Amino acid sequence: MNGFFAGIVGAFSDAAQEVRVHRGRVLLSLVGVAAAVTALTVSMAFADIAERTVVEQMETYTGRPTTLDLTASPTDEPRIDHVERLESAWFDVMKRSDITHATRDSNASARMRFSDGAQDVQLQLVDQPYAVMRHLRMLEGTWFAPGDSERLAPALVVSRNMYEMLGSPDLRTHPTIVSPGLGNARLVIIGVYDGPIYEGMPPEAKILTASFRQVAPEKDVLTAASGTRYQMWVPQDIGDELGKRIKQSIAGALGDGFLVEVYNNNQGGMDPSQDPTVIFRLLSLGIGAIILTLGALGLVNIAIVSVRQRVREIGVRRSFGASTGRVFFSVMMESVVATVVAGFVGVMIAILIMRIPAVYGIFTGGAVGTGAPAFPVGAAVTGMVAATIVGALAGLIPAIIATRVKVIDALRY
Known part of the structure; x- marks a missing residue:
């Protein structure tokens, strides 16, 4: 040898x-x-x-493979108690299924004060795991951290064009913006995310769902909650089976007054x-x-x-x-x-x-x-x-x- x-x-x-x-x-x-x-x-x-x-x-735009997208619509007029029942059932299912990456996703609009006057800002209401689930790229500052939903001054992550409209302030100075549409709440800007910019694009920002509900009027909370999508990033090999189980569990917990659907993006890879x-x-x-x-x-x-x-x-x-x-x-x-x-x-x-x-x-x-x-x-x-x-x-x-x-x-x- x-x-x-x-x-x-x-x-x-x-x-x-x-x-x-x-x-x-x-x-x-x-x-x-x-x-x-x-x-x-x-x-x-x-x-x-x-x-x-x-x-x-x-x-x-569609989430990582495999992302389960849950929607539940009441058959009658939406009420706050409908949202509470749905989210209680959703959190319970996530806990029993050991799902660690999940987010609520909905949209709202709020008036905010800029140096040249007040403008409407398009808000996306999400939870902390959203950035990982959607490959969100940060340009400045940081994304939401665990515990940010308990801040007295709600945190805000703004789009690139909104950051430029604010004069591109140094985020280390903890810049704020006042929102008359959210009860004159003072929001702290902690980060800037990347995204497309086109002429006439309105300012956009992301805020934690819990933070938005703390400061927004009840009618705005109900409107945003009614269009919420509940998204869960799960193992690809059990996505179909888990989606069926989640749909059955949520439908059983809510009863006959809701129409429950679960969509599986099923992105096994690029064709x-x-x-x-x-x-x-x-x-x-x-x-x-x-x-x-x-x-x-x-x-x-x-x-x-x-x-x-x-x-x-x-x-x-x-x-x-x-x-x-x-x-x-x-x-x-x-x-x-x-x-x-x-x-x-x-x-x-x-x-x-x-x-x-x-x-x-x-x-x-x-x-x-x-x-x-x-x-x-x-x-x-x-x-x-x-x-x-x-x-x-x-x-x-x-x-x-x-x-x-x-x-x-x-x-x-």
């Missing part, structure tokens, strides 16, 4: 030495391999990051036929394969010439007892070692390119920093594996030629 490993180490050492000796010959072909690996890695990284960005954007990056992924793979093939052909030609010039060396090694397998493995590994080095250089260049904020922002639709998807490890692994395979294929023919060298002919060469 020790002899086997010693042979492998010796073959790698011989291959590395030969690469150093013939580095001038293989340099140009390795530049082509490195460039091909760079292009392949960048294209794979782009396709992966773009796909994840699209999926996250979809989940921003490949709807993936906008499929065409680019296939195109980039094709171009990368062509470039790698050309680099491999260059390596084959150089390796064959090198083997022809090393006939005497190979014959001497054979005369001293080097086996056919040892010669084959050593010659083939010369190409493998060279392309692995070229592949590593190509992957490093690809990573550096992707770290340029302007380039990365294009790939992620403008998202950079901690909120953007990280560089995919799979793309780097693919580049290294492709370089290794190219080296093995490029070294195969020269290795076969080397094993057919006869000792007597080599010594006469």
